[in-house]
Amino acid sequence: GQNIDQPTEMTATEGAIVQINCTYQTSGFNGLFWYQQHAGEAPTFLSYNVLDGLEEKGRFSSFLSRSKGYSYLLLKELQMKDSASYLCAVRNAGNNRKLIWGLGTSLAVNP
């Protein structure tokens, strides 16, 4: 079967660092995406990993280990506006256009 697991909820403090984990079991792998979605809004693209290692983009970084079926999204210097749902999605090797989505992690940033 195909499965993506993420924590349901996380809480962090403004200015801190938070790591959101994602583990996946899919029949193939052709890249992993992280999206941010604020309540009532559309998902927005954050990062893409297809090779092992860390991709850094400003305050956001994403890591991938294909052998472990594991990724994380690291958010630094948290701001209140980072309170949102973070969705992990895997592109299956068999179908380039279809993403398998995790259920999302709801992050609350407190002052």
Added chain:
Amino acid sequence: DTEVTQTPKHLVMGMTNKKSLKCEQHMGHRAMYWYKQKAKKPPELMFVYSYEKLSINESVPSRFSPECPNSSLLNLHLHALQPEDSALYLCASSQEGGSGYEQYFGPGTRLTVT
């Protein structure tokens, strides 16, 4: 221009109505998508168009009918919907031909079926 636009923003329709959702992008993307999203759930893929041809239909009921008139436009025609079809309908687009192309989402249409 990295924007996907959708109209209308909100739609309330009865079960006997016919309505259409519209989506437009001017990024030159040749893949366009329709998703349905319920509260606190991830987006659920409905249809994918590639080069204006329907390439994926995720066994969506026939009361939803997609159309891609040209490379910039995507429509979703709605007829005889059920209350459980009430959801946020998202359009997305991406480049085609590779694996690393992220999908850009429109703001969505909030649909309520009464």
